[in-house]
Amino acid sequence: MTARCFVAGSPIAHSRSPLIHGYWIAERSLDATYERIETTPETLGALLGRVRTGEFRGGNLTVPLKEAALPLLDRITPEAEAMGAVNTVMMRDGALLGANTDVPGFFAHLDHAAAGWDAQPRPAVVLGAGGAARAIVYGLMRRNVASITIANRSPDRAKLLAAQLAQPQAPPLEVAAWPPQPELLEGAGLIVQTTSLGMKGQPELEMAWPGALAGIVACDIVYAPLETSFLAEAARRGAVCVDGLGMLLHQAALAFGLWFGDTPTVSAALRAKITRDLQPQTGI
Ligand code: ATR
Numbered sequence: 001m002t003a004r005c006f007v008a009g010s011p012i013a014h015s016r017s018p019l020i021h022g023y024w025i026a027e028r029s030l031d032a033t034y035e036r037i038e039t040t041p042e043t044l045g046a047l048l049g050r051v052r053t054g055e056f057r058g059g060n061l062t063v064p065l066k067e068a069a070l071p072l073l074d075r076i077t078p079e080a081e082a083m084g085a086v087n088t089v090m091m092r093d094g095a096l097l098g099a100n101t102d103v104p105g106f107f108a109h110l111d112h113a114a115a116g117w118d119a120q121p122r123p124a125v126v127l128g129a130g131g132a133a134r135a136i137v138y139g140l141m142r143r144n145v146a147s148i149t150i151a152n153r154s155p156d157r158a159k160l161l162a163a164q165l166a167q168p169q170a171p172p173l174e175v176a177a178w179p180p181q182p183e184l185l186e187g188a189g190l191i192v193q194t195t196s197l198g199m200k201g202q203p204e205l206e207m208a209w210p211g212a213l214a215g216i217v218a219c220d221i222v223y224a225p226l227e228t229s230f231l232a233e234a235a236r237r238g239a240v241c242v243d244g245l246g247m248l249l250h251q252a253a254l255a256f257g258l259w260f261g262d263t264p265t266v267s268a269a270l271r272a273k274i275t276r277d278l279q280p281q282t283g284i
Contacts, residue, residue: 003032004055005259008039008047009062016274017060020252023273024264032057032260041068048072051089051096058090058259060252066131073098083135088255099258102132103139105251106221109266112250113242114217118144121171122189126150127180127205129157132194132221137161140190141170151176151184153195182210191234193220198228205230213239220244224278245274 007017013036021034037059039047044065050056061069066085070076073086074095080086086098110117124145126133129152140148148171152158155175162173176184185191197205199222207230218234223244231241249266257263 001031003030003057003259005032005034005057006037006047006059007034007062008037008044008059009065010038010040012036012038012062015062016248016277017062017252019274019277020249020270021256023270024253024256027264028260028262030260039065041065044068045072048089048096051091054091058088058255060255061087061089069098072096079103079138083131083138085131085135087251088258090259099255100135101251101254101258102247103135105249105254106136106219106247107139107143108250108254109246110217110219110242112266113246114240117190117217117240120144120189121146123147123149123187124171124190124192125176125180125184125188126192126194127207128152128194129154129161130194134161134165136192136194136221137165137173140192141165141167141173145171145190147172147174149174149176149184151178151180153178179205180207182208185210185213185216188216190217190219191239193218193222193228193230196222198222198225198230200224207233209233209237211237213237216240217242221247223248226275226278245271245278249274 007015015036018034025032069086075097077099080098080100083100088099088101121144124140126137150158158175162175166173196202216239218239219242220228220231221244222228226243235241253264253266
């Protein structure tokens with residue numbers, strides 16, 4: 001029987017996930033499909049019902065379903081529970097399970113692209129305090145960082161996030177002013193841009209940069225465009241830059257592994273294929 005998988009969300013037409021999973025399905029000659037399904041929080045229950053009956057092997061959830069899924073599942077992994085967000089679903093031992101591969105995907109890519117970034121404990125900075133920031137702060141708290149400073153347009157949201165995630169044995173969580181000021185990066189080893197700023201069709205991030213960023217790793221989770229103005233500015237100042245496409249590919253690889261028992265490596269050929277697809281259409 002064909003193993004059917006999906007990515008669900010609204011809007012969903014732009015999702016590159018079918019291209020990514022389709023590549024691995026073809027590479028392995030699997031009898032499997034991966035489709036886009038336009039789904040709102042109101043219709044999510046019905047779609048998850050089709051996972052329960054075995055019609056689908058598994059699925060990915062994206063905006064606006066990652067939080068809405070929580071009460072509809074039988075079990076949630078501790079990571080997804082802590083983040084309050086699920087991006088991968090499947091049946092396990094007769095129960096509908098929700099997992100989150102965004103966080104391990106982000107760190108798999110960061111560790112690959114900037115190996116040794118946390119060899120020394122230095123401060124880390126996170127721009128934004130939404131769902132993506134929550135996931136990344138949660139992951140950073142389990143790495144070798146001296147502190148984590150969150151800067152967000154709405155300071156109360158940053159304070160709430162810090163208060164919710166703080167743990168006695170983990171690196172301290174701090175809150176900084178918006179827009180980000182040059183002092184924010186003093187001594188820092190990592191800065192992660194998690195807001196929607198810089199994404200195609202969104203305003204640019206206005207940030208006051210320090211002169212040089214040598215020794216700092218700068219990540220953006222935005223992947224369209226692949227080189228955001230945040231990454232271009234960071235690169236100009238000497239930072240090691242890590243783009244958002246790697247996180248997308250690595251979270252997908254981990255989800256694929258959960259459904260098919262075989263986690264693909266993220267190859268340069270796949271990256272090149274998706275990069276080509278992300279290029280703005282040219283020609284007449
Ligand atoms: P996600 O789950 O993708 O992180 P989200 O929860 O809607 O999405 O969070 C979006 C983030 O982008 C937030 O940090 C948001 O800041 P606010 O908490 O102040 O809303 C940030 N963001 C979105 N538009 C912004 C803008 N024009 N200027 C500054 N920050 C912005």
